[in-house]
Amino acid sequence: MVGNEKEYMAQAIAAGSTAGDGPFTRKCSQLLEQQLGVPKVLLTTSCTHALEMFAILLAIQPGDEVIIPAFTFVSTVNAFVLRGARPVFVDVRPDTLNLDESRLEDLLTSRTKAIAPVHYAGVGCEMDTILEIANRHAVAVVEDNAHGLFGKYKGKYLGTFGRMAAQSFHETKNFSCGEGGALLINDPELVERAEIIREKGTNRSRFFRGQVDKYTWVDIGSSYLPSDILAAYLYAQLENRPKIQAHRRRIWEFYDAALKDWAAAHEVRLPHVPASCEQSYHMYYLLLPTLELRQGLITHLRQRGVQGVFHYLPLHLSEMGRRFGGQPGECPVTERVSDQLIRLPFHNALTEPEMVRVVEALRDYEF
Numbered sequence: 269m270v271g272n273e274k275e276y277m278a279q280a281i282a283a284g285s286t287a288g289d290g291p292f293t294r295k296c297s298q299l300l301e302q303q304l305g306v307p308k309v310l311l312t313t314s315c316t317h318a319l320e321m322f323a324i325l326l327a328i329q330p331g332d333e334v335i336i337p338a339f340t341f342v343s344t345v346n347a348f349v350l351r352g353a354r355p356v357f358v359d360v361r362p363d364t365l366n367l368d369e370s371r372l373e374d375l376l377t378s379r380t381k382a383i384a385p386v387h388y389a390g391v392g393c394e395m396d397t398i399l400e401i402a403n404r405h406a407v408a409v410v411e412d413n414a415h416g417l418f419g420k421y422k423g424k425y426l427g428t429f430g431r432m433a434a435q436s437f438h439e440t441k442n443f444s445c446g447e448g449g450a451l452l453i454n455d456p457e458l459v460e461r462a463e464i465i466r467e468k469g470t471n472r473s474r475f476f477r478g479q480v481d482k483y484t485w486v487d488i489g490s491s492y493l494p495s496d497i498l499a500a501y502l503y504a505q506l507e508n509r510p511k512i513q514a515h516r517r518r519i520w521e522f523y524d525a526a527l528k529d530w531a532a533a534h535e536v537r538l539p540h541v542p543a544s545c546e547q548s549y550h551m552y553y554l555l556l557p558t559l560e561l562r563q564g565l566i567t568h569l570r571q572r573g574v575q576g577v578f579h580y581l582p583l584h585l586s587e588m589g590r591r592f593g594g595q596p597g598e599c600p601v602t603e604r605v606s607d608q609l610i611r612l613p614f615h616n617a618l619t620e621p622e623m624v625r626v627v628e629a630l631r632d633y634e635f
């Protein structure tokens with residue numbers, strides 16, 4: 269907790285507005301719309317659900333192809349596969365671990381409906397190139413910005429480049445309400461249908477605005493609204509964004525400064541943030557030279573009471589990925605970095621003595 273989480277939740281309960289789209293939900297949406305300059309923000313029950321809404325809004329049909337980085341969370345791909353899409357996995361760049369835009373042209377076909385870049389660790393993908401290629405092929409770009417709220421690429425907020433973007437407010441993210449997310453809609457044409465899909469396929473939002481005199485079933489949909497109690501918690505976090513982001517920046521810069529020499533001496537790679545990007549300070553990771561050294565380091569840190577964790581496994585080599593024809597060697601950078609990567613403790617309550625302990629434990633690791 270960073271501010272008025274408990275007070276706001278108590279207010280939501282006292283007001284009896286505990287279902288979705290209450291006063292705190294509106295406050296969160298308005299804050300995000302104003303700060304990011306997005307025409308419409310809809311809070312959702314998770315980033316996963318915002319991604320599922322992408323696929324419905326893009327009218328993805330069985331046999332359509334969607335290009336997705338092989339190095340991402342399962343939800344990025346599952347959302348489209350649920351609608352019958354065939355995922356086409358693209359490898360990531362070795363520097364930022366973001367979708368490698370130089371591979372897109374080779375993967376685009378007449379069936380490609382969308383490209384879904386993921387701003388890994390809240391560092392922006394090469395959006396200029398991605399958008400140029402997508403526009404040339406008349407393919408939608410939708411951003412999985414689970415990590416990147418308030419990060420920027422060339423001075424513009426992540427999540428404002430594609431037709432839509434998805435945010436996560438899961439416990440592990442910079443801003444959280446336990447489980448939650450948001451759909452950012454940059455294409456105004458999608459707004460009305462998004463409201464319907466989020467409200468069980470009904471035109472309930474139009475009814476509440478007095479635009480229709482009763483509401484009814486008008487489309488497919490589901491229940492993607494979070495309770496206003498969760499929105500109350502989230503609002504307290506979003507209100508404190510300067511405090512949260514400043515603390516996370518301190519953590520990131522502390523690790524980066526403290527580990528530079530150590531990393532160079534042991535051929536450990538630290539995160540790369542291109543000059544065109546202002547990152548969101550979501551994560552600090554290391555790339556060890558080999559899987560064995562990474563596994564050894566996880567064990568060593570655990571013995572010292574420090575939790576270092578790996579991240580995504582290559583999606584094209586997962587059980588599901590192989591059903592779609594995934595083969596070893598297809599995305600070599602993903603396959604390599606997935607073995608090498610370890611994330612360091614990084615959360616809003618992390619203290620300086622804890623950061624010092626992490627760095628000391630790393631320095632004591634015998635290569």
Ligand SMILES: Cc1ncc(COP(=O)(O)O)c(C=O)c1O
Nearest residue numbers: 314315316341343414436437438
């Ligand atoms: C890139 C990415 N997309 C989507 C998600 C899913 O987020 P949520 O738990 O809010 O559904 C995650 C989860 O961490 C993620 O890393």
